[in-house]
Amino acid sequence: MTIDLQRCTGCYGCVMACKQEHSTPSGIHFRRMMFEEVGEYPKAKRIHAPVQCNHCAEPPCVPVCPTKATYKRADGLVLVDADICIGCGYCMTSCPYEHRHFVGDKLEHFDEGLTPHELKGGEAGHDWDSKRDTVVKCTFCQHRLDKAKETGLTPGVDREVTPACVNTCPSNAMEFGDLDDPNSPISRLIEARQGFPLLPEAGTKPSIFYLPGDTTPGSD
Numbered sequence: 416m417t418i419d420l421q422r423c424t425g426c427y428g429c430v431m432a433c434k435q436e437h438s439t440p441s442g443i444h445f446r447r448m449m450f451e452e453v454g455e456y457p458k459a460k461r462i463h464a465p466v467q468c469n470h471c472a473e474p475p476c477v478p479v480c481p482t483k484a485t486y487k488r489a490d491g492l493v494l495v496d497a498d499i500c501i502g503c504g505y506c507m508t509s510c511p512y513e514h515r516h517f518v519g520d521k522l523e524h525f526d527e528g529l530t531p532h533e534l535k536g537g538e539a540g541h542d543w544d545s546k547r548d549t550v551v552k553c554t555f556c557q558h559r560l561d562k563a564k565e566t567g568l569t570p571g572v573d574r575e576v577t578p579a580c581v582n583t584c585p586s587n588a589m590e591f592g593d594l595d596d597p598n599s600p601i602s603r604l605i606e607a608r609q610g611f612p613l614l615p616e617a618g619t620k621p622s623i624f625y626l627p628g629d630t631t632p633g634s635d
């Protein structure tokens with residue numbers, strides 16, 4: 416995935432689309448907005464970047480898992496098998512991006528109880544009740560990507576098999592595609608725009624690349 420910081424307006428559309436798709440429990444957001452202030456008044460600027468699990472190629476959260484509940488699929492997705500996760504939190508400690516979340520007792524957002532959407536587990540159909548006391552994270556909309564094999568549709572091209580955050584962005588700030596193919600549109604875009612991952616020094620080899628925006632203090 417690429418996230419173009421020149422195009423992203425920080426509208427939170429992707430954060431809300433993710434919440435709608437996964438109906439994550441109260442206090443858990445698979446996708447969040449990160450802010451940083453640069454410069455000093457009157458030449459100051461608040462810069463923003465949406466963040467989520469990077470589905471790292473070298474994910475430190477995988478080897479630390481004592482039950483092998485966290486695993487990396489052949490296609491690169493890093494996932495958690497809730498049936499064997501014991502909620503020990505080792506993976507939470509190992510993730511340098513803090514993109515793992517513990518599911519506690521409180522699933523609902525409102526005192527009146529779970530809404531029909533929450534009961535359904537969002538469009539992804541999560542059984543959140545069975546995920547209590549386990550650790551969860553962004554799945555890159557696995558339920559959508561997996562439909563690509565059955566339908567012959569292409570992730571990043573066909574909306575049905577593309578992550579919800581990518582689909583919803585009003586400014587087309589995101590692209591989704593095959594990073595293993597050096598000639599894919601996304602690989603060429605990263606090269607042309609000098610895309611960069613977050614915390615490269617952590618050695619995790621993230622699968623999300625940011626395309627630089629204007630961070631000059633005082634600029635619009």
Ligand code: SF4
Nearest residue numbers: 423426427428429584
């Ligand atoms: S939906 Fe697009 S523009 Fe809005 S915050 Fe997310 S990436 Fe940025």
Ligand code: SF4
Nearest residue numbers: 468469471474476510
């Ligand atoms: S961002 Fe964190 S949780 Fe996601 S794969 Fe990388 S180390 Fe694991």
